[in-house]
Amino acid sequence: MAQRKRKPKWSLLLIRDAERRVKQFKVSGRTVVFLPVAAAVAVASSFAFLQLKSVGRIHALEDRLGSSALKHRNELAVKTAEIRSLEQEIRDLDGQNELFRSRMDEISELEAKLRQFIGNHADGTSDESRNVAEVAATAYSAAMGTASVAVSDASSSDIVSIAAMESNIADFSELSRMLDDMAISMAEGLRKAELKRAEIESLPSEWPTVSRRLTSGFGYRSDPFTGRSAFHAGVDITGEMGDPVYAAGDGQVKEAGFNRTRGNYIIITHRDGLESWYMHLKVIEVKPNQRVSRGDLIAEMGNSGRSTGPHLHFQVVANEEPVNPLPYLRKVKED
Structure with missing residues (x-):
């Protein structure tokens, strides 16, 4: 009977020190081939696990970024709407400011007319002239009384009066209403004063000749x-x-x-x-x-x-x- 051919084995020598014995390990060829493969599989498995873990973290980060981006988009939309609202308010305020300036010009014009009217008749020596001046002065005082209420607690000598007026007027619409009242009062006062003047001027009270005898x-x-x-x-x-x-x-x-x-x-x-x-x-x-x-x-x-x-x-x-x-x-x- 023929003898079976023995498979070759590999020997591994472990030398720990010069004075110690050398240890010898015998392994089969299969084992020599299997160990590197097993090591490669283990390394590959480790890399695969790390990759899967990284992919999971990447997905989690992507989800967080998507949620954050959506939140920022919503906040941006809200801020954009607020900006547009503020821009509209600014446009409205500009329009009200123009209206305010126009009303102030009208008030100034009426005030100048009343002052001129008062000046023209205040120096007259007759009772009629004094009556006309009193009518115009009363109208002017009544009209300006509306504005003086807004600054009654403020000093008229500095900018505090302006701040007091601004603090007492809620908004431009309130100021516009006040100016409307002043304009109506002044216009009505001027109308009454002019009617009074016309009534006085129509009286036959002017001396009709040069001579006084x-x-x-x-x-x-x-x-x-x-x-x-x-x-x-x-x-x-x-x-x-x-x-x-x-x-x-x-x-x-x-x-x-x-x-x-x-x-x-x-x-x-x-x-x-x-x-x-x-x-x-x-x-x-x-x-x-x-x-x-x-x-x-x-x-x-x-x-x-x-x-x-x-x-x-x-x-x-x-x-x-x-x-x-x-x-x-x-x-x-x-x-």
Whole structure:
């Protein structure tokens, strides 16, 4: 019987030290081949495990990044909406600011008119001028009172007053409302003052001639032609032939013509049923229905009609009844 051929074995020598024995290990060829393969498989398995672990971490990081990106996108959308809202508010504020400036310009213009109106009438010596000035001043004070409430607790000497006003006004709409009230108040005050001025100017209270000498007053007197007592419906103002005659107040020429008694005469109608009459004129400078203003030249003094010399017969008629004109005239001086 033939002997089986023995497979070759590998010997491994382990030398630990020069003085120690050498250890010998015998391994088969299969083992020599298997060990490197097993080591390679182990290393490959380790790499595969590490790779799988890395992939898991990468997926986790990707999920976190995706969630963070979504959160940031949402926050960005919210911030964008807030920015757009702020931009719209800024545009609205710009529009309100322009409106505010326009209202302030209107208030300044009204204030200037009222100041000019007050200045034009405050220096007048008559009660009428003072009344007009008081009306305008009252309107101005009432209008400015609305604004003074906003700064009543602040000092007017520095910027604190501005800060106080800003702190007391909630927003532009409140300020706009306040300016509207001021504008309405000022406009109404100016309208009332102008109406009062027009009413005053329409009174026949301006002295109608250059001369101030009265030769005959209002009431009963001795008639220069008959010598009998007769009612004199006006006042006679002496002067020189051709002296200017002025309208005593704003009004409209009702009549302008000639009468045997009145001579050349003019009748001007004023407000509230008042009329002023001018008689014995030399020349008439106006026509019927013509509008005249206080102080306008309307005629020249003369001696026409039932007259004894150059003079102006001036009278005031109220509701078709003659009244004493002296209370209407300014700076009356009788000689």
